[in-house]
Amino acid sequence: MNKEIESGSKSLKRDEMIKYAYDLFYRNGFHATGVDTITEGTGISKRTLYKHFTSKEGLITATIDHYHQLRYKAISDYLEKSTIRNPVDKALIIFDFLSALVNSGMLDGCFAMNAKTEYANKAKEIEAAYDTYVAAVQQLIESYLKEGKIADYKSIAMQVVMLFEGAIIRSKALGNSQPVKLAKAAAKVICNQ
Known part of the structure; x- marks a missing residue:
């Protein structure tokens, strides 16, 4: 005991x-x-x-894992609770999730991306933790695109995530959600929606 x-x-x-x-x-x-x-x-x-x-980098990796748990759950819950029926449209509301964050004043960007950027080529475990988080988000998008019968859904999901990541960076730099709206419009084109 x-x-x-x-x-x-x-x-x-x-x-x-x-x-x-x-x-x-x-x-x-x-x-x-x-x-x-x-x-x-x-x-x-x-x-x-x-x-x-064992090190500060080990603590940073643990904080990225913490972020991964929080943010992935928030994203997947947001998509799952949506009343949108079309799975492709549902996947693309990940941009609405991001817009809501930015519009609420959350302009610090992606925690995991910030860590990877600060430790680029310096700490493989930090970069790996970021990659694990992004892979989980990408697999989530893949599942909706696959359900929506998008040809080459894995490649398209990667492109959607790249647009998502770019929107995070530009929104952080500009201090508004306009880049998110543009990224969602581009994602719709890629998905032929």
Whole structure:
């Protein structure tokens, strides 16, 4: 019984570090946020942090996984709860999801993409975590396009995701959702909708 309590306590500490670091990284960036800031904010020692994550990059990878869980669920729920019946149209409302985020003031971009950009060619585990997240989103789009009988649905889904990623970057740069609307229009053309 004590081992279960101890294990649960370790899991809570780990989760607390991930959530706290996630917020700091999203707000301040990855290089600008030091391990000291994270340990001071959580009251957890560096030793404990490094017991759970072998490095700062390990913590960043865990925060990307946290983002993946949150964002993928939010996207899939948004698509699934839509009353749109046509599966291709349903896939393309991923852009409406993004527009809603941008219009609500969420202009920090994609957390996972931000990490990959800051650590490009420097940390393979961070890049791999980003790639896993994008692959999951792409497979979600693929499933709707396949259901909609789109020929070469895998290639088309990749193009839709590329438009989605580009819309994230441009919306972040411009501070509005206009790029998202343009990306959705281009995605409709690609899908022959």
